[in-house]
Amino acid sequence: MIQRRYSRQRELIYNCLLGTKEHPTAEMVYQWLLPENPNLSRGTVYRNLKLLAEEGLLLRMPFPVERYDACTEQHTHFCCRSCGAVSDLELEYDPELDQRVARSSQLEIQWHDLVFYGTCKECIDKKNSNQEEHSLQKEEG
Amino acid sequence: MIQRRYSRQRELIYNCLLGTKEHPTAEMVYQWLLPENPNLSRGTVYRNLKLLAEEGLLLRMPFPVERYDACTEQHTHFCCRSCGAVSDLELEYDPELDQRVARSSQLEIQWHDLVFYGTCKECIDKKNSNQEEHSLQKEEG
DNA sequence: CTGCATGCAAATAGTTTGCAGTAGC
């Protein structure tokens, strides 16, 4: 394995992930850090996120756009189909499932992802108020 | 909603999905159909896969590369971290889970994805035979 | 010093889209 070396950028990026529950994309991390670090480059953000995930410090989530999570304990996620935001759910992770699947197949199971899809509260509210607007316009027209 | 019209290409693409359990990517579908349909274009494949998924005839799976599945009944998947292949698992889908999460949150849940990650039999075998080669070389050297 | 890490820009992969021509209904 390659000998890692300290870097201010890597620390910044990792702290950024530790300080949020938003499961950000590489681009989000870049945009958050840019104002205070005008020389930071996208390449560095991508490289370090990938590296931290390989080292097990971050979880990598293959949504249409790659997202990262500093919580390395497995847990379940919710993804809003309307705004794309990803959040954590309280539902406990069941490691027994992995063993069950491994036993009944020829496969070596490392972990599983459980992701719920639907609409988040914000988007439900937004949709409702849009509909109200529309019916108002109809009444006015 | 837009009035759909029959198209030979769309039928080809849909049949292609019905006839496989491989959860192919758009590119795979394109390459399979190309020999018999030299005029087919990637754009058409992408457009129709997206359209069929919107109509509920296909499942769209957001792996690092978008994959599609003609089985619209929810079921669990296995993804090999080594070769990237995606296959079905016997594990039953539990709709009760969706209701449980919906009740304990402010969220509207539509479905959930359960995906197991690990190594498939082929890749385990490949890894083992590679290791044997290496130790052989050591002994020879 | 050594060589890992960075910034930058170019390259790549996957996917979408604009447009002119084709073909269902």
Next chain:
DNA sequence: GCTACTGCAAACTATTTGCATGCAG
């Protein structure tokens, strides 16, 4: 004949990579 659908190519988004330089150990 109307207009959805196609092929083609260009555009776009997300991500990776090559290279010269910077900096940790």
